[in-house]
Amino acid sequence: MLEDKNPQKTKLEQLGEFGLIKHLTKDFALQQKSTIKGIGDDAAVLDFKDNKAVVSTDLLIEGVHFDLSYMPLKHLGYKAVMVNLSDIYAMNATATQITVSIAVSNRFPLEAIEEFYSGVALAAEIYKVDLVGGDTTTSTKGMLISITAIGEAKDEELAYRNGAKPNDLLVVTGDLGAAYCGLQVLEREKEVFKVNPNSQPDLSEYTYVVERQLKPEARRDIKELLKSLEVQPTSMIDISDGLSSEILHLCEESQVGCNLYEDKIPLDPTVIAACEEFNIDSTLVALSGGEDYELLFTIDQKDFLKIKGNPNLTVIGHMTDKNEGAHLVARNNSKIPITAQGWNSFS
Amino acid sequence: MLEDKNPQKTKLEQLGEFGLIKHLTKDFALQQKSTIKGIGDDAAVLDFKDNKAVVSTDLLIEGVHFDLSYMPLKHLGYKAVMVNLSDIYAMNATATQITVSIAVSNRFPLEAIEEFYSGVALAAEIYKVDLVGGDTTTSTKGMLISITAIGEAKDEELAYRNGAKPNDLLVVTGDLGAAYCGLQVLEREKEVFKVNPNSQPDLSEYTYVVERQLKPEARRDIKELLKSLEVQPTSMIDISDGLSSEILHLCEESQVGCNLYEDKIPLDPTVIAACEEFNIDSTLVALSGGEDYELLFTIDQKDFLKIKGNPNLTVIGHMTDKNEGAHLVARNNSKIPITAQGWNSFS
Known part of the structure; x- marks a missing residue:
């Protein structure tokens, strides 16, 4: 599908670098008051007034972070x-x-890049972020994506990784493990396709897990939700590499320990079903699967009643003194040390 | 030199991704008051108070933007x-x-990445910028670099590409064409090396042009210089793709024309000598060579006396009405339309 076999597809050299950027970004509207100048100068100009600016960046490589054989552009x-x-x-x-x-x-071809940018545009529109810069260039192999995101917050709203205290409650948003299960389904279908290219996979029972892998949603809603509940998280991190890896980050940065309760980990029924089908342990998937893009945070115990029963939030454990270490309290009440099994891109 | 044939070199998988980031960034001191939180959380936190923030990003690919066979890491x-x-x-x-x-x-190996980061560290120290984030990952082929830079300025200091007016003077910093000449020297040495790997090149007479290619300096000094001269540029752009391409950007964004005088273009004597040796036209090199990283800007005519005679600044032309177009006024007084010959990465 991506190979340029179709003579009607537009070759990138017809546009050139400047033409390509202009072409790809012409329909991106600016929605943020803080965006003074977007694309089209040496740099974007932003105005955060009394808020603090936050900046994050990621580099994604074809064949390492994504596989175009099952990931639509x-x-x-x-x-x-x-x-x-x-x-x-x-x-x-x-x-x-x-x-x-x-x-x-x-x-x-150009049409493939347009497809990619249509996804960027959709995300920018739904999440109300302005595209303010970028670069397009050739690679010697495959596709590479580098994204930098900028945000703002009041000083007192910001939640760092180092603010958790012993006895704070450990809370997670949404449910875990689905993105990894979705990947397993897609990998299996890819193998089936290699053997029989005419097979038509029926993925309907896997809709949720496949969507969590292919079209995850970031938790834009949580800041507002916590504000409305009058809860300020004491620490916060996102779950990109799996729960165990992120818990260890919070423990290390905050100099605390943690008890995580296996029976509290939120799992969607389709994740449990997929884990049974693939004969993998659902707790292990939640701990190490990664790519869930949920938020993990800690709150003071006094705030428990404010979040209790909220369908978006699950208390899965509590922080302890540092010398108690980080443990999973299993269903049989045994304590198992949590080890970093987060994604290691060099292994 | 980069191949991992030496068993004493450290393989990246020994450190893992998190270990690698920590290891590489541990010696980076924070120097900027606006940096509240650097590396080590989900995002950096910046505080610009009453200033505007500016953001720019670039993606550099081995084999496209740099060649490690003559570019030390x-x-x-x-x-x-x-x-x-x-x-x-x-x-x-x-x-x-x-x-x-x-x-x-x-x-x-790790030592190669450390070399790269030592260059980043040196630049950060000299230019007083804080390293506040990043990502390290594997590629399936070669080396890729993505950098985002953030800066600040008062609203009234900012110079956009669209502020030039007819009759404004066109000014360039430093001299042009040297980086391209340096590249020619390095390419020639690479060819010589292929034929005779034992040859010891004597590049002493090319020191300036080779250094402009391998270790360019950005014009951090110009903002302060213009401030001290009490000159506010009406438009500004950096010369990364060659003078002609950047002039056309200014003309298009500002809706003006331009007369550029060939005999005013600042060339270093070593550039003129190298152009004669390589039998290339020095004006063409200045117009299209690229990678000079000098600044091109326009000022109101009334500011001419303030910049006159400054060794860092050369008036090379003036802006005109849009319908007059953009022209090079050659030494023989003929007018040649300026065409975009800037770097097209897809050609």
Whole structure:
């Protein structure tokens, strides 16, 4: 689908670099008051007045972070934005601007890049962030994406990784493990397709998990939700590499320990069903699967009643003194040390 | 030199992704008052108070933007930062923070990445910018660098591309064409090396042009210089793609024309000598060579006496009505239309 076999597809050299940027970004409206100048100068100009600015950046490589054989380009554009916005939301901040740079080899026609940017545009529109800069260039192999997200927050709203205290409650948004299950389904279908290219997969029972993999949503809603509940998180991080890895980050940065209760980890029924089908442990998937883009945060115990029963939030444990270490309290009440099994891109 | 043939070199998988970021960034001191939180959380936190924030980003690909066969990694780290700071300075702003992301294939040992980061560190120290974020990951081929630079300026200091008026003077900093000449020298040495790997090149007479290619300096000094001269540029852009391309950008964005005088274009004597040796036209090199990272700006005619005679600044032309077009006024007084010959990465 991506190979440039169709003579009607537009080759990138027809547009040139400047023409390409102009072409791709002409329909991006600016929505943020803080955006004074977007694309079209040496740099974007932003105005945060009394708020603090927050900045996060990610580099995504074809064959390492995404596989175009099952990732439609529009979804990829959307997801690449989500990955970055999630980092901004994990500061308890509001995302306001993004820059998007891509490099593509000459096997990509203009139409493929347009598909990618249509996903970026959709994400920018839904999440109300302005595209204010970027770069397009050739790569010698495959596709590369670099996104920087910028956001803002009042000083007292910001939630760092180092603010958790012993006895704080550990809270997670949404449910975990679905993105990893979706990946397993897609990998299996890819293998089936290799053997029998005419097979028509029926993925209807996997809709939720596949969507969590291909079109994740970042938790833009949580900052507002916590504000309305009058809860200020004491620490916060996003779950991109799996729950265990993120808990260890919070523990290390905050110099605390943690008890995580296995029976409290929120799992969607379709995740449990998929784990049974693939014969993998659902707790392990939640702990190490990654790509959930949910938020993990801690709150003072006094705020428990404010969040109790909220369908978006689950208390899954509590922080302890540092010397108690970080443990999973299993269903049989045994305590298992949590180890970093987060994604290691060099292994 | 980069191949991991030496068993004493450290493989990246020994450190893992988080270990690698920590290891590479531990010696970066924070120097900017506006940096509240640097590396180590989901996002950096910046505080610009009453100033406007400016943001610029670039993606650099091995084999497209740089060639490691003659570009030492430390120089590459330094230059990659310069490329981005130059965009910030071209807004007449002060650069304050950078994020640096790299992807490398497994042929790079840790020591190679450290070399790269030592160049980033040197640039950060000299140019007083804080490294506040980034990403390290694997690539399937070669090395990729993505840098985002952030800066600040008062509203009234900012210089956009669209502020030039007819009769404004066109001014350039430093001299042009040297980086391109340096590239020609390095390319020639590479060819010689292929034929005779034992040859020891004597590049002493090319020191200036080679240094302009391998270790360019961005014009951090110009904002302060113009302020001290009490000159506010009406428009500004950096010369990354060559003078002709940048003049056309200013003309298009400002809706003006331009007369550029060939005999005013500042050329270093070593550039003229190198152009004679390589049998290339020095004006063409200045117009289209690129990578000079000088600043091109316009000023009101009334400010002419304030900048006259300053060794950093050369008046090379003036803006005209849009319908007069953009022309090079040659030494023989003939007028030649300026065409975009700036770098087209897709050609």
